[in-house]
Amino acid sequence: MFFSKPTEYAIRAIIYLSLHASEEKKLGLKQIASDLGFPEHYLGKIMQDLAKRNLIQSAKGPHGGFYMEEKDMEISLLSLIDALEGLQFFNTCGLGLHECNEEKPCPIHKEYQIIKGNYYRLLSQKTIRSMRDDIENEIAFMDLGHHAKKE
Amino acid sequence: MFFSKPTEYAIRAIIYLSLHASEEKKLGLKQIASDLGFPEHYLGKIMQDLAKRNLIQSAKGPHGGFYMEEKDMEISLLSLIDALEGLQFFNTCGLGLHECNEEKPCPIHKEYQIIKGNYYRLLSQKTIRSMRDDIENEIAFMDLGHHAKKE
DNA sequence: TATAAAAAAGAGTAAAAGGTCTTTTATTAT
DNA sequence: ATAATAAAAGACCTTTTACTCTTTTTTATA
Numbered sequence: 001m002f003f004s005k006p007t008e009y010a011i012r013a014i015i016y017l018s019l020h021a022s023e024e025k026k027l028g029l030k031q032i033a034s035d036l037g038f039p040e041h042y043l044g045k046i047m048q049d050l051a052k053r054n055l056i057q058s059a060k061g062p063h064g065g066f067y068m069e070e071k072d073m074e075i076s077l078l079s080l081i082d083a084l085e086g087l088q089f090f091n092t093c094g095l096g097l098h099e100c101n102e103e104k105p106c107p108i109h110k111e112y113q114i115i116k117g118n119y120y121r122l123l124s125q126k127t128i129r130s131m132r133d134d135i136e137n138e139i140a141f142m143d144l145g146h147h148a149k150k151e
Numbered sequence: 152m153f154f155s156k157p158t159e160y161a162i163r164a165i166i167y168l169s170l171h172a173s174e175e176k177k178l179g180l181k182q183i184a185s186d187l188g189f190p191e192h193y194l195g196k197i198m199q200d201l202a203k204r205n206l207i208q209s210a211k212g213p214h215g216g217f218y219m220e221e222k223d224m225e226i227s228l229l230s231l232i233d234a235l236e237g238l239q240f241f242n243t244c245g246l247g248l249h250e251c252n253e254e255k256p257c258p259i260h261k262e263y264q265i266i267k268g269n270y271y272r273l274l275s276q277k278t279i280r281s282m283r284d285d286i287e288n289e290i291a292f293m294d295l296g297h298h299a300k301k302e
Numbered sequence: 303t304a305t306a307a308a309a310a311a312g313a314g315t316a317a318a319a320g321g322t323c324t325t326t327t328a329t330t331a332t
Numbered sequence: 333a334t335a336a337t338a339a340a341a342g343a344c345c346t347t348t349t350a351c352t353c354t355t356t357t358t359t360a361t362a
Binding site: 004005006039040041042059060061062063064 | 349350351352353357358359360361
């Protein structure tokens with residue numbers, strides 16, 4: 001994929017929160033990790049990080065857990081990725097060359113720039129809210145697969 | 152970047168060979184590694200692997216080294232990557248979901264498929280020969296940067 | 303005000319990726 | 333035949349990434 005495991009976990013956990021949690025119904029780490037099939041304590045640190053950066057909300061103690069405020073849902077995938085691992089990817093040559101630019105382009109420079117541009121656009125257009133809405137309207141899906149809990 | 156270090160080293164070394172080596176003028180590992188600034192023995196294994204797969208030619212002993220035959224230059228970046236690390240990338244969901252397909256697309260599925268398709272096309276169109284020609288015609292460049300040897 | 307619930311924090315472990323060093327094998331030229 | 337050259341092979345080391353286990357802190361509520 002394009003980004004690291006922690007970033008993948010963060011993105012999927014955030015989308016999950018946006019769908020199933022609220023200030024009135026916080027979700028505990030244990031439940032999120034088991035529902036998504038992620039390693040609990042590892043996800044714990046990632047959630048901590050997200051909370052510290054104020055990208056999600058957290059509350060300690062009984063009936064505590066994680067949730068998102070409406071404002072948190074405005075964030076785009078791009079900003080999320082930027083916050084978590086930076087956007088160096090978009091400044092990197094497709095063949096790994098250090099000296100590659102418009103004046104001295106590598107053999108795939110032009111086309112690769114366009115592809116990165118399209119990906120950049122995609123990531124900046126998709127907000128947590130827009131993805132949540134698509135899932136709620138069954139335009140998009142995020143199956144839990146074999147991790148889904150019985151009803 | 153999109154692929155692993157070994158694949159990056161392989162691609163750049165192959166392009167370098169296509170430009171500077173031939174059956175009459177083989178290049179030794181030492182020179183290739185120092186010219187490109189890659190770790191010598193690590194590159195050695197990668198070259199071994201390429202030779203074993205018959206993607207480049209190698210000869211032991213005095214005046215031995217690596218080179219490419221004209222036929223070797225027909226290979227595309229896509230086939231190279233396929234040979235070195237496989238193409239799972241192109242079958243992977245943009246959000247890491249296991250269950251993501253046309254029927255149950257993830258929230259970025261459609262756009263991501265298009266981007267992957269464009270990247271796939273780029274990689275299959277660029278052959279070693281086409282890239283070598285572009286560099287020889289100064290349409291493209293592959294600077295050695297500070298690794299370049301003095302003339 | 304004690305207790306239990308839950309996140310926060312920290313230290314340690316495991317696996318994968320990337321890289322080094324040494325020995326062996328094949329080839330060429332003397 | 334021998335010596336030199338260069339790739340092939342193998343064992344090992346280092347760093348980074350991914351993950352686990354334990355302890356501490358905060359907070360709601362009985």
